[in-house]
Amino acid sequence: MDSDEALYARVKQGDLRAFDELYTRHAARVFGFLRAQVGTHADAEDVFHEAILATLESHEVEFDRGSFRTWLYRIARNIVLNRARSRGRGAQALVKLRTGDEPAPGAEETVARDEMLRALDGAVARLPATLSDVYHLRSSGLSYDEIATVLDIPLGTLKSRMNQMVNVLKEELKPWTTAR
Amino acid sequence: MDDCSVIQGNLVSYHFATASDDEREAVEKHLVGCTACLRTYLALKTHVDRGARERDHPSEEARQRLRAAVEARFRATPARRLRGWLVRPVPLYQGLAAAAVVLAAVALGPAIAGVLRPPPAAHAAQRVDTARPVAESMTIY
Numbered sequence: 001m002d003s004d005e006a007l008y009a010r011v012k013q014g015d016l017r018a019f020d021e022l023y024t025r026h027a028a029r030v031f032g033f034l035r036a037q038v039g040t041h042a043d044a045e046d047v048f049h050e051a052i053l054a055t056l057e058s059h060e061v062e063f064d065r066g067s068f069r070t071w072l073y074r075i076a077r078n079i080v081l082n083r084a085r086s087r088g089r090g091a092q093a094l095v096k097l098r099t100g101d102e103p104a105p106g107a108e109e110t111v112a113r114d115e116m117l118r119a120l121d122g123a124v125a126r127l128p129a130t131l132s133d134v135y136h137l138r139s140s141g142l143s144y145d146e147i148a149t150v151l152d153i154p155l156g157t158l159k160s161r162m163n164q165m166v167n168v169l170k171e172e173l174k175p176w177t178t179a180r
Numbered sequence: 181m182d183d184c185s186v187i188q189g190n191l192v193s194y195h196f197a198t199a200s201d202d203e204r205e206a207v208e209k210h211l212v213g214c215t216a217c218l219r220t221y222l223a224l225k226t227h228v229d230r231g232a233r234e235r236d237h238p239s240e241e242a243r244q245r246l247r248a249a250v251e252a253r254f255r256a257t258p259a260r261r262l263r264g265w266l267v268r269p270v271p272l273y274q275g276l277a278a279a280a281v282v283l284a285a286v287a288l289g290p291a292i293a294g295v296l297r298p299p300p301a302a303h304a305a306q307r308v309d310t311a312r313p314v315a316e317s318m319t320i321y
Contacts, residue, residue: 014254019247031238045242052246057253113220117227120192138196139228159198166193177188 004068011056023052026069029140030076036124036136037080047083051076066149073137074150116176123172131165134158184210184217191221195228 002010002018004025010018030051035044055061055068055075066074124135137147148158187210193199194207211218238246 011250012254014251014257016247016251019250023243023246027243028237032236035236041236044236045238048238049242049246049249053249053253056250113223116220117223120224120227141229162196163198166196166198169192170189173192174189177185177191 005063008056008061008068022068026072030072033073033136033140034076034080036132037077038083047076047079051079054079067146069142070146070149073140073142073146074152077133077150116173119173119176120169123169126172127165127168131161131168134161134165135169138162184214187211187214187217188220191217191224194221195225 002021004022007018007022011022027048031044031048034047034051035041038044038047051072055072058071058075061068061071124132127135133151134147137150142150144155144158144162148155151158153161187207190199190203190207194204199207207221211221
């Protein structure tokens with residue numbers, strides 16, 4: 001099986017089958033990541049389109065400084081941030097508040113597993129942008145090293161954010177985990 | 181055995197590998213003997229790993245639009261194929277082999293040239309000065 005980097009080189013020579021293979025490998029996860037960062041499905045598709053093309057066209061992509069996947073996430077995230085800045089909302093506004101997913105108040109009875117998962121979704125949606133990035137990149141299967149490269153932060157900072165993120169989620173899920 | 185609520189409270193940190201060694205060990209021991217918590221953990225893991233990608237995909241239209249853009253941008257032309265061939269990555273062993281050939285040519289070149297050079301002629305032809313007379317030395321009457 002060809003590596004992502006080999007497929008990338010072939011796409012740049014006009015090989016659309018290589019593009020199809022790269023798309024199959026990464027589209028769903030990258031789109032999932034973007035979908036969590038921007039407000040609507042249509043916006044996510046726009047950013048997705050732009051991110052893939054920018055990654056393919058970029059002259060800055062060097063695979064000794066990160067894998068194809070790392071570059072793709074990094075460029076996608078930068079596009080999201082740039083869009084937010086250009087709209088004057090700031091990076092913090094990237095987090096989509098889905099108030100409809102908030103857990104029902106005062107739930108004392110045992111809750112079903114899918115309710116806990118919905119609560120998890122709600123908690124994730126409320127994470128601040130710095131922690132939300134960590135959650136979604138990790139859920140997309142990126143290693144700690146890759147995530148640190150995408151976010152351009154030291155590994156120690158990443159580990160700290162990972163701990164913060166988990167603690168926030170644990171705290172938010174407490175009503176569901178202690179109700180049993 | 182730890183209480184289910186304690187274990188379930190640690191499932192997120194266990195999944196993201198931020199749990200302490202003691203917590204991780206407790207979770208693993210508990211999951212072996214508690215089907216309910218094991219199911220909860222598997223559901224949580226599946227849910228997190230799949231994330232939004234299972235629930236939301238780029239549309240087929242978006243895929244086709246992107247594919248067309250890639251095709252337009254990177255259409256395979258002879259010039260692009262040639263450039264791709266020229267800038268293709270070369271394996272290390274091929275580079276080393278090429279360098280060795282160049283070094284050998286540089287080192288052995290003079291010796292080979294000496295062997296191939298024809299021997300000097302026994303009687304060199306007498307040199308004839310064919311230069312034209314210098315104008316300043318001629319007197320015009």
